[in-house]
Amino acid sequence: MSRKIVLATGNKGKVAELSQLLTPLNIHIVPQSEFNVSEVAETGTTFVENAIIKARYAAKITGLPAIADDSGLAVDALGGAPGVYSARYAGSNATDSDNIDKLLHSLSGIAPVKRQARFLCVLVYMRSSEDPTPIICQGEWHGEITVERSGESGFGYDPVFWVAQKKCTSAQLTKEQKNALSHRGKALQQLLVKLSDNVEKAGE
Numbered sequence: 001m002s003r004k005i006v007l008a009t010g011n012k013g014k015v016a017e018l019s020q021l022l023t024p025l026n027i028h029i030v031p032q033s034e035f036n037v038s039e040v041a042e043t044g045t046t047f048v049e050n051a052i053i054k055a056r057y058a059a060k061i062t063g064l065p066a067i068a069d070d071s072g073l074a075v076d077a078l079g080g081a082p083g084v085y086s087a088r089y090a091g092s093n094a095t096d097s098d099n100i101d102k103l104l105h106s107l108s109g110i111a112p113v114k115r116q117a118r119f120l121c122v123l124v125y126m127r128s129s130e131d132p133t134p135i136i137c138q139g140e141w142h143g144e145i146t147v148e149r150s151g152e153s154g155f156g157y158d159p160v161f162w163v164a165q166k167k168c169t170s171a172q173l174t175k176e177q178k179n180a181l182s183h184r185g186k187a188l189q190q191l192l193v194k195l196s197d198n199v200e201k202a203g204e
């Protein structure tokens, strides 16, 4: 029997990546848009807090277990910014393109060797909105910020995130290639292990 879990994100790019990685589990993943779950204020100062806020809210509205992702880009030359504020870097209604423009502007004049960055992802699984022991997993992906955009795939900062191993940006990778290397892919591999234990136990 497959169990339903709500995916607590309003980001279609995340839904696409996470759904693909969750396919092997015997669970039915439903994006929160199907339940009309609205956006919740991400008032935390850490990825962990914000992921819990999002998972808890979706679990509360739907009555289902929830998985949330809070993620972002930390740039060394900017002291780790935009970090937790990556989605709002260029303002509260910023588009991905606005955020990239601000990032490239902030790094203008910075030499290629000093443009190191990391994508970070925290995934949280909550069995219910009152779950006192959420499962928390994290992943990191190292790269460099380019001076201009390349590629059309992915979302967010992907067009300016250089992946040395593949000699292209993360927006030039296929979904499968990105999932094999990315912060989200790494966090999800851990979650899959913990979740399969958990879902099996819950079904016993």
Ligand SMILES: O=P(O)(O)OP(=O)(O)OP(=O)(O)OC[C@H]1O[C@@H](n2cnc3c(O)ncnc32)[C@H](O)[C@@H]1O
Residues within 6 Å of the ligand: 008, 009, 010, 011, 014, 042, 054, 069, 070, 071, 072, 073, 086, 087, 088, 096, 099, 119, 154, 155, 156, 157, 158, 182, 184
């Ligand atoms: O909160 P939800 O509804 O999940 O969707 P969101 O897009 O607002 O997501 P976050 O609050 O976690 O903000 C993440 C930011 O980091 C960026 N980001 C995260 N993972 C990324 C990835 O794999 N590739 C490119 N950008 C990414 C993303 O574009 C956002 O600007």
Ligand SMILES: [Mg+2]
Residues within 6 Å of the ligand: 042, 087
């Ligand atoms: Mg968000």
